Amino acid sequence: MTRLFATLALLVTCGPTFATEKELPVAGKSSGSTEQISQAEKGYKALTQTAFIPAFWTQNAIPNAWKQWGVTEKPANYTAAVLERYGLHTAPYPNDGLPMGLRKASRVLSTGVGIDCMLCHAGSIDGKSTVGLGNTSLDVQTLFEDLAKVDGLSGNLPFTFSNVRGTSEAGGFGVYLLGFRNPDLTMRTPRKELGLRDDLCEDVPAWWLMKKKKTIYHTGATDSRSVRTLMQFMMHPLTMPKDFEKHEPAFRDIQQYLINLEPPKYPYPVDEPKAAKGKVLFNQNCAACHGTYGEKWTYPNKVIPLDEIGTDPTRHKGIDVAYGKEYSASWFGKEKNGWFVGGLPLRATAGYQAPPLDGIWATAPYFHNGSVPTLDGVLSSKARPKRYTRSFKTDEAAYDKVKVGWKVTELRDPPSEKLSPHEARKIYDTSKPGRSSAGHIYGDDLTAEQRAQVIEYLKTL
Ligand code: HEC
Ligand code: HEC
Structure with a gap:
């Protein structure tokens, strides 16, 4: 049983799910009706108070994690050291003293710690914990390896959870876990091969963009109305088909919470006249794909073909049709609620969805693979660093207000073989599979002054 936990005890899947093009929802208003809002409040509660899956680790795992750090005694400020090593953040809601993302949950015959x-x-x-913002500090690989070892397990994960800090192989989790399920979600062994790979290098999209999107995930593969897609995360080996049914209403509330979330506002001064010039340039050069902003916003929900956008194709190609078919035929693809009957199957798309840019100042690094650390790089392909590291801290000192995004240190040489895997994951090397920072050259023809104006405008979204 413990080995089953160690290997299967996985997480998420935020893989593709799709809809037919017809009948996508109408883009919403910024704030919902009273009914939607109270449902959203229920959703927030469900999200921050429910253990939807059993625990992975014992309660001793976090207090003893330091024993895996190569140090001789427990660090003095232990809580801060745990946050820093794994890239976790203090919870702004009651969470049994655990950081955000970890959760007290049941184990067979006891209580332990899992994830959410x-x-x-x-x-x-x-420096502020923000629900809905992707966690770009996380080292999910080190977290799972360390805690399994403290609990006396091998720490060998069934596939790579992350190659680079701040990104994950969440799509791989989905492919792996769905392989163990029959279409009705009863368990099957051996695992069905659905095209598992671990070089997708996925950056986490901000949840507050959900209100505008008709399709979600980086490829626009899934209808944003799908509730069950949010539940792929529940494919823990001890979760039964009836558990999925039971929690579906809670996930309907969670979806309302996501749709009603607003982005945080840029906290530093903005040069308004400069931003106004940037707005004009943005509307000329960018709005056709990214939409317009303000009270009467528009969002075209476009997917740009791979050969046109030119960003790294791995994530797009990396989730196989075999997975799409299996997903669409399973319980996940068969939604019966609301105004659609007969399911929300996955949809194959030609490339990547141009996301809305609300709160874009807060969501560095950029592109679906997190390959570009600043907006300046997004707008100037030649200015993109090839190999770099950063502090993974999130305070004002770590933030670059000129280029807008994270401050990085460029590295000339490849990482030394002697670096521990934990240290090596702090280096983003754009020559590695799935990590190219090429493409999206739409800002290259702007002058440096115009680029700075567009960036100033982007701060206001
Ligand atoms: C291990 C990290 C991880 C966990 C845990 C996780 N997700 Fe995700 N999520 C991702 C990544 C990465 C993506 C982007 C996937 C892609 O398209 O490649 C994503 C995408 C999404 C999206 C689509 C957003 C968009 O705009 O395209 C939604 C919605 C979402 N996740 C909801 C959830 C919910 C609800 C849970 C918990 C039940 C959850 N996720 C747990 C990593 C995670
Ligand atoms: C032809 C359509 C198109 C045009 C024009 C375009 N973009 Fe994009 N943009 C995209 C797509 C598609 C992506 C996602 C690429 C990926 O993740 O691989 C993207 C990504 C981005 C991102 C990163 C988003 C994130 O969350 O990581 C920013 C910022 C951005 N674009 C800004 C701009 C600006 C500013 C302009 C105008 C100078 C512009 N874009 C012009 C299609 C376009």
Whole structure:
């Protein structure tokens, strides 16, 4: 049983799910009706108070984690050291003393610690914990390896959870876990091969963009109305088909919470006249794909083909049709609620969805693979660093207000073989599979002054 936990005890899947093009929802208003809001409040409660899956680790795992750090005694400020090593953040809601993303949950005959959505979907910006912001500090690989070892297990994960700190192989989790399920979600062994790979290098999209999106995930593969897609995370080996049914209403509330979330506001001064010039340039050069902003916003929900956008194709190609078919035929693809009957199957798309840019100042690094650390790099392909590291801190000192995004240190040489895997994951090398920072050259023809104006405008979204 313990080995089953060690190997299967996985997480999420935020893989593709799709809809037919017809009948996508109408883009919403910024704030919902009273009924939606109270449902959203229920959703927030469910999200921050429910253990949807059993625990992975014992309660001793966190207090003893330091024994895996190569130090001789427990660090003095232990809580801060735990946050720093794994890239976790203090919970702004009651969480049994655990950081966001970890959660008290049941184990067979006892209580332990597991994870929840906030592990990846709650981050920190300007030093503030923020639910809905992707966690770009997280080292999910080290977290799972260390805690399994403290509990006396091998720490060998069934596949790579992350190659680079701040990104994960969440799509791989989905492919792996669905392989153990029959279409009705009863367990099957051996695992069905659905095209598992671990070089997708996924950056986590901000949840507050959900209100505008008709399709979600980086490829626009899933209808944003799907509730069951949010539940792929529940494919823990001890979760039974009836558990999925039971929690579906809670996930309907959670979806309302996501749709009603607002982005944080840029906390530093903005040069308004400069931003006004940037707005004009933005509307000329960018709005056709990214939409317009303000009270009467528009969002075209476009997917740009791979050969046109030119960003790294791995994530797009990396989730196989075999997975899409299996997903669409399973309980996940068969939604019966609301105004649609007969399911929300996955949809194959030609490339990557141009996301809305609300709160874009807070969501560095950029592109679906987190390959570009600043907006300046997004707008100037030649200015993108090839190999770099950063502090993974989220305070004002770590933030670059000129280039807008995270401050990085460029590295000339490849990482030394002697670095521990934990240290090596702090280096983003754009020559590695799935990590190219090429493409999206739409800002290259702007002058440096115009680029700075567009960046100033982007701060206001
Ligand atoms: C291990 C990290 C991880 C966990 C845990 C996780 N997610 Fe995700 N999530 C991701 C990543 C990465 C993506 C982007 C996937 C892609 O398209 O490649 C994503 C995408 C999404 C999206 C689509 C957003 C968009 O705009 O395209 C939603 C909605 C979402 N997750 C909800 C959830 C919910 C709800 C939970 C908990 C039940 C959860 N996720 C748990 C990593 C995670
Ligand atoms: C032809 C459509 C198109 C045009 C024009 C375009 N973009 Fe994009 N943009 C995209 C797509 C598609 C992506 C996602 C690429 C990926 O993640 O691989 C993207 C990504 C981005 C991102 C990163 C988003 C994130 O969350 O990581 C920013 C910022 C951005 N674009 C800004 C701009 C600005 C500013 C302009 C105008 C100078 C512009 N774009 C012009 C299609 C476009």
